[in-house]
């Protein structure tokens with residue numbers, strides 16, 4: 001459903017900028033080589049397909065990759081909308097500033113403020129199933145979870161455990177006061193062609209709000225996370241063309257719409273340390289914004 005825009009981007013890059021592709025090999029692990037294209041997009045190199053082992057492990061790795069790229073079709077009981085994992089973890093989880101998954105296996109287990117507990121990588125994958133995918137957790141011992149973990153571990157090959165040697169997450173922009181009306185006007189001209197006037201999604205872009213999108217408990221439902229993702233990565237065919245203020249305006253407009261609820265969300269950040277842009281009340285912090 002979404003191959004075309006990326007293909008277009010690759011075509012533009014190939015024709016305009018083949019000679020401008022830069023490589024840096026200044027980090028510890030061989031698999032942390034990066035490429036930067038003309039649009040300023042930085043990608044981490046995933047291990048080559050030729051490194052996928054033969055036999056059962058290799059088959060599991062390949063199935064895991066396919067699950068992340070075709071999540072709603074492959075796991076209809078666990079996905080509540082139309083997003084796939086790679087709707088946000090762009091370029092098969094290799095894109096810096098789009099929560100890259102290269103190296104992610106080396107960052108777990110990890111303490112998480114939101115749950116006030118130590119999360120395994122399976123727990124973290126299930127957080128995205130229950131929130132970003134508005135779906136249901138996979139059993140940790142299911143074949144599908146083993147396949148996803150096998151793929152994430154393969155993507156993290158050669159990266160030292162708990163050394164934080166690869167970029168992670170979506171670096172947060174400094175908070176700004178958004179202008180939601182300006183965001184609406186800009187959405188019409190800059191985003192609606194792919195995501196639909198009603199944010200419902202089209203063949204060229206996934207849903208941004210409504211019943212088929214991420215739910216209220218997803219990180220993307222937070223203003224700063226969405227603004228930062230949009231600033232670095234959207235519009236998909238021209239990333240890097242928006243100012244931070246425009247990204248905040250757009251994020252506020254996108255997140256001003258109704259989306260699915262998440263049962264038990266008030267139990268998040270049980271120590272009362274919810275960030276100020278969490279859009280719902282939690283125990284210990286009474287107001288969302």
Ligand code: HEC
Nearest residue numbers: 083084085088099124125128129132168169170214219220
């Ligand atoms: C709506 C967008 C969205 C979708 C869809 C989504 N995620 Fe995420 N995911 C995020 C965000 C945002 C983060 C947190 C990034 C941060 O910490 O800055 C994240 C974090 C993660 C992490 C931890 C990354 C790290 O470096 O700690 C894993 C693993 C992960 N997601 C897996 C998945 C899987 C598997 C799926 C599909 C089942 C999925 N995600 C779907 C937005 C999404």
Ligand code: HEC
Nearest residue numbers: 002005086087190191194204205206207234235236237250
């Ligand atoms: C050329 C088509 C295109 C345009 C224009 C575009 N997007 Fe996207 N957008 C995509 C695609 C495609 C993805 C998912 C990437 C994938 O599946 O590989 C995406 C993903 C997203 C996501 C994360 C997934 C989700 O559905 O929540 C957000 C948020 C988003 N876009 C917001 C915007 C905003 C805001 C604008 C306007 C500034 C915009 N996009 C413009 C194509 C587009």
